[in-house]
Amino acid sequence: MSTTPAPVIAPVAPEESRDGAAPLRADRTSLRPWQVATLVALLGFALFPAYWMVSTALDPRASTRGGSLLPSGLTPRHFSFVLGDGGFGAFLLNSALVAVVTVLISSAVALLAAVAVARFRFPLRRQILVMILVAQMVPLEALVIPLFLQARTLHMLNSLLGLAVVYLAFSLPFAVWQLRGFVAAVPVEVEEAAYVDGCGWGQMFLRVLLPLVAPGLVATSVFSFITAWNEFIFALTFLQDDDKYTVAVGLQKFFGEHTADWGPIMAASTLITVPVVVFFLLVQRNLVSGLAAGAVKG
Amino acid sequence: MSPVAQNPTKNPLATGPAKPSRMQRAGAWSRRMPLLPALIFVILLTQIPFVTTIVISFMKWNAYYPDEIVFAGLSNFVKVFTDVNARQAILVTIILTVSVVVISLLLGLGAALLLDHSFPGRGIVRTMMITPFLVVPVAAALLWKHALYNPVYGLFNGLLRLVFGENAPQPDWISEHPLWAVIVAIVWQWTPFMMLIILAGLQSRPLDVVEAARIDGATGRQIFTHMTLPHLRPFMELAALLGAINIVQNFDHVFTITSGGLGTANLPYYIYQTFYTAHDYGRASAAGVIVVIGTIIIATFALRTVFTIFNEETR
Numbered sequence: 001m002s003t004t005p006a007p008v009i010a011p012v013a014p015e016e017s018r019d020g021a022a023p024l025r026a027d028r029t030s031l032r033p034w035q036v037a038t039l040v041a042l043l044g045f046a047l048f049p050a051y052w053m054v055s056t057a058l059d060p061r062a063s064t065r066g067g068s069l070l071p072s073g074l075t076p077r078h079f080s081f082v083l084g085d086g087g088f089g090a091f092l093l094n095s096a097l098v099a100v101v102t103v104l105i106s107s108a109v110a111l112l113a114a115v116a117v118a119r120f121r122f123p124l125r126r127q128i129l130v131m132i133l134v135a136q137m138v139p140l141e142a143l144v145i146p147l148f149l150q151a152r153t154l155h156m157l158n159s160l161l162g163l164a165v166v167y168l169a170f171s172l173p174f175a176v177w178q179l180r181g182f183v184a185a186v187p188v189e190v191e192e193a194a195y196v197d198g199c200g201w202g203q204m205f206l207r208v209l210l211p212l213v214a215p216g217l218v219a220t221s222v223f224s225f226i227t228a229w230n231e232f233i234f235a236l237t238f239l240q241d242d243d244k245y246t247v248a249v250g251l252q253k254f255f256g257e258h259t260a261d262w263g264p265i266m267a268a269s270t271l272i273t274v275p276v277v278v279f280f281l282l283v284q285r286n287l288v289s290g291l292a293a294g295a296v297k298g
Numbered sequence: 299m300s301p302v303a304q305n306p307t308k309n310p311l312a313t314g315p316a317k318p319s320r321m322q323r324a325g326a327w328s329r330r331m332p333l334l335p336a337l338i339f340v341i342l343l344t345q346i347p348f349v350t351t352i353v354i355s356f357m358k359w360n361a362y363y364p365d366e367i368v369f370a371g372l373s374n375f376v377k378v379f380t381d382v383n384a385r386q387a388i389l390v391t392i393i394l395t396v397s398v399v400v401i402s403l404l405l406g407l408g409a410a411l412l413l414d415h416s417f418p419g420r421g422i423v424r425t426m427m428i429t430p431f432l433v434v435p436v437a438a439a440l441l442w443k444h445a446l447y448n449p450v451y452g453l454f455n456g457l458l459r460l461v462f463g464e465n466a467p468q469p470d471w472i473s474e475h476p477l478w479a480v481i482v483a484i485v486w487q488w489t490p491f492m493m494l495i496i497l498a499g500l501q502s503r504p505l506d507v508v509e510a511a512r513i514d515g516a517t518g519r520q521i522f523t524h525m526t527l528p529h530l531r532p533f534m535e536l537a538a539l540l541g542a543i544n545i546v547q548n549f550d551h552v553f554t555i556t557s558g559g560l561g562t563a564n565l566p567y568y569i570y571q572t573f574y575t576a577h578d579y580g581r582a583s584a585a586g587v588i589v590v591i592g593t594i595i596i597a598t599f600a601l602r603t604v605f606t607i608f609n610e611e612t613r
Contacts, residue, residue: 030415030416030417031412031415031417035412035415039412039423042409042412042427043423043426043427045486046430046486047426049430049438049442049445049446049486050429052441052445052446053433053441053445109339109340110340111336112335112337113339116337117337128337128341131341131345132340134348135345135348138347138351138586138589138590140547140549140566141565141567141582142348142569142590143347143351143586144569144570144573145350145351145354145579145582146351146354147347150350165343172340173340173344226432229434230435230550232435232436232549232550233550233553233570237574247434248435248436248437251434251436251437251440252436252554262444262445262451265444266445269433269437269438269441272434272437273432273433280428280432
């Protein structure tokens, strides 16, 4: 049996009781006054712009708000305008479609590829890993050129599916690296035991490996989702028809037409941010530990 | 005893059995087969566009002259390095990336250290600190540009009026400090990411050792510089690496806040312009390749850390 070097931290099931609703482990010393002040300042820096966005979206006199900290009132008017005349309902659907396709395919493919690079020895394994990491460093703008030309040849320029394929290419490297750490952290002995008990590879994968790397899958799917949902430059260049726009492009174009209407613009910004927040809150218990485990394992 | 469980021969720690029998090897291959398509798919999808970019970077290829696509050697690279705009873009990219990474890393470290203490509502505070990371970048950039920086309607000048009265200075933030306007907006977005990774590092710190040090009379500062910081080093390096890779590529903020004007055009924006306005595919690709090379050089130090970890866990 091979030696299993002790991992830097034990990332198997690291989600338990560390994050989210469960109490965080903490230094026992409590905060001093200056520390409280610093924390409040940092919190203000983080939250205030977001508060400003949401409160302006609800302010009936958003355009002339200036420096008043509280909105002059609360109204859903801007939201209904954005969803109705602004066409953001369709944009949200487009983005959701692209993001869901990206997340599903990239999770499945990345997991299988991660098992391959984490578990098996084959020629050029290390080189392949480095190549995948380098692919992550290529600026999107550089890839626009080959992908744009390719999509034009395949007549996928104005298509949401074409966009999903592109996002897949962006989210896969990170997903493979992240999941590799999780797979590597599962002791090989656990797999061996499954084989000894008569499992085939498929059964072992579904019943043993998959549950153990589930936190990692959650973390990577969040990143794939955010990648696809937020992406701007490809959506801007690929999509030509209004009805195909994703939220980021929709917002940019909408802003162009309503330059001074802060209310609707901030309402649109809030609206397109909400799905990310919801998705994040649903999985945040697993996310931080997942990120950490994947990070430490490389 | 499956060959799957063996260490790679490169690993000196390997104490696996002798060569596996042919049957075992056949079994191993049957386990590998399902993974092969996925791996090939990943390699193809992530490598082909990049390889194509490299190929195009050596070609003279301008969409205005579709009949003159020929091999051009290094001329595209020479053009990029002799172009004043491109050199300016390289400089801006470096300044932008370094400032954003350093500032957001320090802020993230501070936030993570504070969140490592126990106080009521800690979970909620942590979630709230993450908010900027969740705002769609284009929306965040629009927010900073108009709701905060705008000289007439923006929050900052509104606050100045509120505090200093009618004669308060009313700077036009973006045109007076264009690069800083972009940097602050990106720092806002990236601090939570740094905080998350560092916080995860703090959570994995063995507290009993810290307790022991405290009992032995170590001061808070000593514990921080001799225990906490060394422990956090790989986490901070990783955060810096991932952050730098992403910030080098920043386009949304530059495009939205300044439209690349006022000396804020970074390399991604330069590529965008060369591609969409000048239609010079060759030169744009060359600039892209330069970004990749630059990123690799910058990242080498951090990469080394990643690979020490990588070596430790190969099996």
